[in-house]
Amino acid sequence: MNVLFDNLPALLxxxxxxxxxxxxxxxxxxxxxxDAWIICASFASSLLAVITAFTVYTKxxxxxxxxxxxxxxxxxxxxxxxxxxxxxxxxxxxxFMLLSAAIVSFAVVLYLVSxxxxxxxxxxxYALYLLLTAGIFGMVSTGDMFNFFVFLEINSLAGAALVSYxxxxxxxxxxxxxxxxxxxxxxxxxxxxxGLLYAQYNSLNMAVIASQISLSTLNIIxxxxxxAALAMKAxxxxxxxxxxxxxxxxxxxxxxxxxxxxxxxxxxxxRILFTLYGDTFNTVTLGWVIIVLGVLSMVIGVTMAIPQxxxxxxxAYHAVSQTGYMLLGVGVALAVLGDPIAMASYGQTAxxxxxxxxxxxxxxxxxxxxxxxxxxxxxxxxxLNKMGGLGHNMKWTMIFFLIGALAIAGxxxxxxxxxxxxxxESVFAFNPxxxxxxxxxxxxxxxxxxxVFHSMFMxxxxxxxxxxxxxxxxxxxxxxxxxxxVIGFGLFPDLVVNNLVAPAADALINKGAYxxxxxxxxx
Amino acid sequence: xxxxxxxxxxxxxxxxALATILLKKNMIKMVMGLAMLEGAVNLFLVTLGYxxxxxxxIFTNAPEGADMVLPTVQALTLTNIVIGVATTALLLxxxxxxxxxxxxxxxxxxxxxxx
Numbered sequence: 001m002n003v004l005f006d007n008l009p010a011l012l013x014x015x016x017x018x019x020x021x022x023x024x025x026x027x028x029x030x031x032x033x034x035d036a037w038i039i040c041a042s043f044a045s046s047l048l049a050v051i052t053a054f055t056v057y058t059k060x061x062x063x064x065x066x067x068x069x070x071x072x073x074x075x076x077x078x079x080x081x082x083x084x085x086x087x088x089x090x091x092x093x094x095x096f097m098l099l100s101a102a103i104v105s106f107a108v109v110l111y112l113v114s115x116x117x118x119x120x121x122x123x124x125x126y127a128l129y130l131l132l133t134a135g136i137f138g139m140v141s142t143g144d145m146f147n148f149f150v151f152l153e154i155n156s157l158a159g160a161a162l163v164s165y166x167x168x169x170x171x172x173x174x175x176x177x178x179x180x181x182x183x184x185x186x187x188x189x190x191x192x193x194x195g196l197l198y199a200q201y202n203s204l205n206m207a208v209i210a211s212q213i214s215l216s217t218l219n220i221i222x223x224x225x226x227x228a229a230l231a232m233k234a235x236x237x238x239x240x241x242x243x244x245x246x247x248x249x250x251x252x253x254x255x256x257x258x259x260x261x262x263x264x265x266x267x268x269x270x271r272i273l274f275t276l277y278g279d280t281f282n283t284v285t286l287g288w289v290i291i292v293l294g295v296l297s298m299v300i301g302v303t304m305a306i307p308q309x310x311x312x313x314x315x316a317y318h319a320v321s322q323t324g325y326m327l328l329g330v331g332v333a334l335a336v337l338g339d340p341i342a343m344a345s346y347g348q349t350a351x352x353x354x355x356x357x358x359x360x361x362x363x364x365x366x367x368x369x370x371x372x373x374x375x376x377x378x379x380x381x382x383x384l385n386k387m388g389g390l391g392h393n394m395k396w397t398m399i400f401f402l403i404g405a406l407a408i409a410g411x412x413x414x415x416x417x418x419x420x421x422x423x424x425e426s427v428f429a430f431n432p433x434x435x436x437x438x439x440x441x442x443x444x445x446x447x448x449x450x451x452v453f454h455s456m457f458m459x460x461x462x463x464x465x466x467x468x469x470x471x472x473x474x475x476x477x478x479x480x481x482x483x484x485x486v487i488g489f490g491l492f493p494d495l496v497v498n499n500l501v502a503p504a505a506d507a508l509i510n511k512g513a514y515x516x517x518x519x520x521x522x523x
Numbered sequence: 524x525x526x527x528x529x530x531x532x533x534x535x536x537x538x539x540a541l542a543t544i545l546l547k548k549n550m551i552k553m554v555m556g557l558a559m560l561e562g563a564v565n566l567f568l569v570t571l572g573y574x575x576x577x578x579x580x581i582f583t584n585a586p587e588g589a590d591m592v593l594p595t596v597q598a599l600t601l602t603n604i605v606i607g608v609a610t611t612a613l614l615l616x617x618x619x620x621x622x623x624x625x626x627x628x629x630x631x632x633x634x635x636x637x638x
Contacts, residue, residue, distance in 0.1 A: 146599055146602070150602060150606070153606045153609075153610070156610075157606075157609055157610060157613060160613060160617075161613060164617055164620070167620060167624070169624055170620060170621055170623070170624025170625055173617045173620040173621050173624070174621055174633050176617055177550070177614065177617040177618065177621065180610065180613060180614055180617065181544070181553065181557065181614070184557055184610050184614070185544065185557070185560065187606075188557075188560050188561055188564050191564050191568075191599075191603060192537075192564050192567060194599075195564070195567050195568050195571055195596075195599075198571065198595075198596070199571045204595070
C-alpha cells in the first residue's frame with residue numbers, strides 16, 4: 001500500500017495511459033465489458049488525482065523524481081547539485097487544476113458512455129479520451145519544461161483527433177484542422193522558448209531556471225513566445241479564432257473536457273509568469289498586457305456570441321469570454337505583485353477570484369455543454385431557430401441548463417457569482433473602469449443565455465419534437481455530478497476559497513516556496 | 524560569423540515556414556510549412572548542444588579528456604521528431620477528409636463552419 005502512495009504522481013499518468021492502451025484490446029475481445037472498463041479507468045485516475053490533492057493539502061508540495069530511488073533527494077550528488085532527472089512538482093496550484101480536471105473528466109465519461117452507445121469506433125474514441133486526460137494531468141503536475149511540452153502535444157493531438165471524430169460532412173475535420181494547426185504552431189513556439197532557456201541555464205527543470213533567471217533579451221523573447229503560445233492554447237483573444245470552430249463541431253461531452261484542456265494552457269501561462277519569471281521583470285507592464293488580453297477576450301467573446309445561431313458555437317464564444325475573467329483577475333494580481341500594500345488589500349483577492357473562476361468555469365461550462373449535448377442527442381438539431389418547446393419533454397435537461405446559465409451569468413447562489421463578485425470587488429479597487437466592463441459583460445452574458453433558454457425550452461410544444469424523450473440515466477448522472485459542484489461551490493464559497501483556492505494563489509505568489517520545495521532547503 | 528551560420532539558418536527557416544503557413548492557400552502547403560517550422564526548431568536544438576570538436580556522447584568508449592556534444596538536446600530533438608510525425612500524419616488525414624468532402628484543399632473555400 002505504501003508503494004502506491006509513494007508513487008502517486010507517476011500513477012497519475014501511468015493509470016490513464018495504461019488503461020488507454022488496453023481499451024482497444026478489450027474492445028476487440030470483450031466488447032461487453034468495455035463501457036464498465038472505461039468508467040473504472042476514469043474513476044481510478046480521478047480518484048488518484050483526489051488522493052494526490054489530499055496529500056498535497058495535508059503534507060505540502062510533492063516532489064517526485066522519476067528514475068531515482070525512493071526517498072533520495074531531488075538533486076543527486078553526482079549531478080553537481082542540479083536535478084537533471086524528469087521531475088514532477090505538484091504544489092497548491094497544480095493540485096487545484098488537477099481536481100477540476102478529475103471532476104470534469106469523470107462526469108463526462110458517464111455521459112459519453114451513454115451518448116456514444118449507437119456510434120461506431122468506440123474503442124479508439126475512449127483510448128483517445130484517456131490520452132487527453134493523461135495529457136491534462138501531466139501538464140498541470142510536471143516540473144520539467146520539456147515534459148510540459150510533451151504533455152501539451154499529447155493534449156493537442158488527442159484533442160484534435162477527438163474533435164474530428166464524428167465527421168458531420170467534413171466540418172468536424174475543418175474545425176479540428178484549424179485547432180491542430182494553431183496548437184502545433186503554439187507548441188513549437190513553446191519548444192523554441194524552452195531551447196532559449198536551456199541554452200542559458202543548462203537545465204530544463206523549472207525550479208532551477210526560476211532560481212537563476214534574469215531579464216536578458218533572450219529571456220524576454222522567450223517570455224513573449226510563451227505568452228503568445230499558451231494564450232493560443234487557452235483560446236483567448238487575439239488567438240481565439242480556432243476555439244469556436246473546434247468546440248462547435250466536437251462531440252458535446254468532449255467539448256466539456258476541451259474546456260479543461262484549454263485551461264491547462266492557462267495553467268502553463270500562470271506558472272511561467274509567476275513561478276518562472278516572478279518578480280524579475282516589470283510586473284506592472286506585464287500585468288497590464290494580461291489585463292488587456294483579458295478585457296479584449298471578455299468583450300469580443302460576448303459580442304461575437306450574441307448573434308450566433310448554432311447553439312454550441314454560441315457557448316464556445318462564451319468560453320472565450322469567460323477566459324477573459326480569469327486573465328483579468330490574475331492580471332490585476334500580477335500588476336500589483338511588486339506592491340505589498342496593494343497586494344494585501346486587493347491583489348490577493350483578485351488572484352483568488354481569477355483562480356476560483358477557473359474551476360467554476362470548468363464546472364458550469366461543462367454542465368452547459370452536456371445539457372446542450374443532451375438536447376442535440378435527442379433532436380439532432382444545432383440551430384436555435386429550429387428548436388423550441390423542449391421543456392415539456394426534457395424537464396431535467398432544462399433544469400440543468402438553467403442552473404448552468406444562471407451560474408455563467410453570475411446570479412447567486414450559484415458558483416459563478418462567488419468568483420465574479422471577488423473579481424468585481426478587487427478589480428474595482430485597482431481600476432473602476434475594468435470592473436464596470438466586467439459587469440457589463442456579465443449582463444450581456446445573461447441576456448444571451450436568456451435568449452438561448454427561451455428559444456430552446458420555452459414556448460408551445462412543437463409537433464416535430466412530440467416524440468422527444470428525456471435522455472438516458474447515465475447522461476443525467478454526468479450532469480448531476482457537475483450540478484452538485486456548481487451549487488456546492490456557490491453555497492459555500494468561503495470553504496472552497498480557504499481550502500482550495502488560497503493554497504493555489506499562495507503557491508503562485510511565493511515563487512521562493514516552489515524553488516525551496518524542489519531543492520529541499522539546500523542550494 | 525561562420526559559427527553563427529546555423530542560427531541564421533534557423534531564423535531564415537522560421538521566417539519561410541511562418542510565411543508558408545500564413546500566405547499559402549493550399550492546405551497541403553500549410554502542413555509543409557508546419558513541418559518546416561518543426562525542422563527549424565529541431566535544428567536550433569541540435570545547434571545548442573554542439574561543442575567545438577565534440578564527439579558523440581557515448582561514455583563507454585570515450586577517449587580520455589575528449590569534449591562531447593550535449594546529449595540532452597539530442598534527446599529532445601528525437602522526441603520532437605516523433606511528436607512531429609504524429610502531428611503531420613493527423614493533419615494530412617484531416618486535409619484528406621476535407622478534400623473528400625469539399626472537393627478542394629483551398630483554405631479560402633473552407634467556410635462551411637461559418638455559415
